[in-house]
Amino acid sequence: MLSKYDIIILGGGTTGLVASKYAVLLGAKTLVIEADRIGGDCTWTGCVPSKSLVFASSLIKKTSEAVDLGFIDADYKVKFSAVKDYINKTVNDIYEEEKPEVLQREGIDVLIGEAHFVSSKEVEVDGQRFRAKKFIIATGAKPTIPRKYIEGLDDVPYLTSDSIFGIPELPKHLLILGAGPIGCELSQAFKRLGSKVTLIDMMKNILPRELKEVSSELELILKAEGIRLALGDPVKKVKQNAKGEIEVYTKEGNKLIGSDLLIAVGREPAIEKLSLEKAGVKVSDNEIILDKYLRTSKKHIYAAGDCVTQYKFTNIAGYQGYIAVRNALLPFYSKGMPKYISWTTFTDPEVAFAGETNKINSIVRDEFEKHTLPNSQIDRARTDNQVDGFIQIYSSTKGKIIGASIVSSRAGELIHEFLLAMLNKTSISKIAKMVHSYPTYSMGNMQLAGNIVERNIFQSYLGGFLKKISRIYRLYK
Ligand SMILES: Cc1cc2nc3c(=O)[nH]c(=O)nc-3n(C[C@H](O)[C@H](O)[C@H](O)COP(=O)(O)OP(=O)(O)OC[C@H]3O[C@@H](n4cnc5c(N)ncnc54)[C@H](O)[C@@H]3O)c2cc1C
Secondary structure (H helix, E strand, C coil): CCEEEEEEEECCCHHHHHHHHHHHHCCCCEEEEECCCCCHHHHHCCHHHHHHHHHHHHHHHHHHHHHHCCCCCCCCCCCHHHHHHHHHHHHHHHHHCCCHHHHHHCCCEEEECCEEECCCCEEEECCEEEEEEEEEECCCEEECCCCCCCECHHHCCCECCCCHHHCCCCCCEEEEECCCHHHHHHHHHHHHHCCEEEEEECCCCCCCCCCHHHHHHHHHHHHHCCCEEEECCCEEEEEECCCCCEEEEECCCCEEEECEEEECCCEEECCCCCCHHHHCCCEECCEECCCCCCECCCCCEEECHHHCCCCCCHHHHHHHHHHHHHHHHCCCCCCCCCCEEEEEECCCCEEEEEEEHHHHHHHHCCCCEEEEEEHHHCHHHHHCCCCCCEEEEEECCCCCEEEEEEEECCHHHHHHHHHHHHHCCCCHHHHHHCCCCCCCCCHHHHHHHHHHHHHHHHCCHHHHHHHHHHHHHHHHC
16 A cells, blocks of 8 residues: 655655654654665764774874873773774664664654655655655765776775774775875874874865865874875776785876775765656756755755765754755745854864855865964963864954864864854954853964954054053053
């Protein structure tokens, strides 16, 4: 028998979870269809395992720092199997709250199986059909494998973010292809656990979404930790040698050898199994054509999260899951991208960015006024021996905050002060006036705002005027 729903959500990752919970809150009869495991990338192969790995590796780094500073005298050995146990435990803890039975208790129908469209109103899973008035495609993304550009990829064993967290042993020498957030986080984590690491990218700088000086700062830090950077030279060919090692050949004739290869060059929409043509949903170059309200070419079919956005982050996936349902089940429409966006790369120090979404390209091209405070001027960074990095605010000539970058311990937390300031149109001078606790990293936000305000006042007519008033006042008081 054909089951009928108000809304069917294809994919039970972050987007699907947020979407289904909101749809049920609105009273809609809701079905989530998940091909593999509820939780998607974030829980199983993305944020949760990677941040657990980053945490484990940061403890090891702290231990080695304590040894370097002479605080402890330990001869320690990393147990990779215990690190993996820790990762698995965290993933399973989080999954406990996402299990189908938990969602079902919340009123969401859950079906495990791969869905494809049979028409614009019906999907099929294992021969069973389901009909709905509205659909949300939330099938996420998968690692891009650059077969077209790199000869021999199909003949060598390689890892991706889908498989790296399941490896049985610590790689001796990990070659990481791709120096975006995933490549950078994993290169530092594996180096700290004891692997040799070479980070390779065709771009001249790591983290191509960031300003050059932000990337350069992290490059120095990664190099100082012993990670080899091979940048600005595209890989042309890979092969496995008689010893089982992976050999990587670059355009400029360099040869890099490692025990394992991780491909982290980007992620592409996972939409090929959906039979979108049967639903009449238009696709161009493997991208679903969307309007700004997340509607596909069939207006009752929405798409959200990693399968459609260029900003493949859980925060954006969640936001779009919510907006897609809001637009599908309530009158009027909201835009599918937030006006302000933030993201963080969880290296140590962390690298965080916040900015007005439609000005990101101009920020990265360095088109705004820039104000910088090095961490060496932040007392908390000094007490913690974490002085690498800086806080940077980008502003218009009129002093409006357009964005900010932070390279620092806890940057992922600190950045939200600027995000909130932009959202509420809070001026830099208000951040300067907000008395922050001392000694905190966020005091740096206030210090930088204070420096900007002070400079603006004392380089202007007002500064001269204040000096004069003060001189007269001092004469008589
Ligand atoms: C290593 C790594 C680290 C990351 N770290 C961070 C981080 O620190 N912070 C951050 O914000 N983001 C991070 N991300 C990105 C984040 O994981 C994603 O942005 C987020 O998971 C996207 O959610 P989604 O629901 O759109 O897609 P997914 O989580 O991919 O969910 C899509 C789901 O759809 C299912 N599906 C696919 N096809 C079908 C079908 N035909 N029928 C039914 N179901 C289907 C899939 O099985 C999957 O479960 C990281 C990603 C990776 C890979």
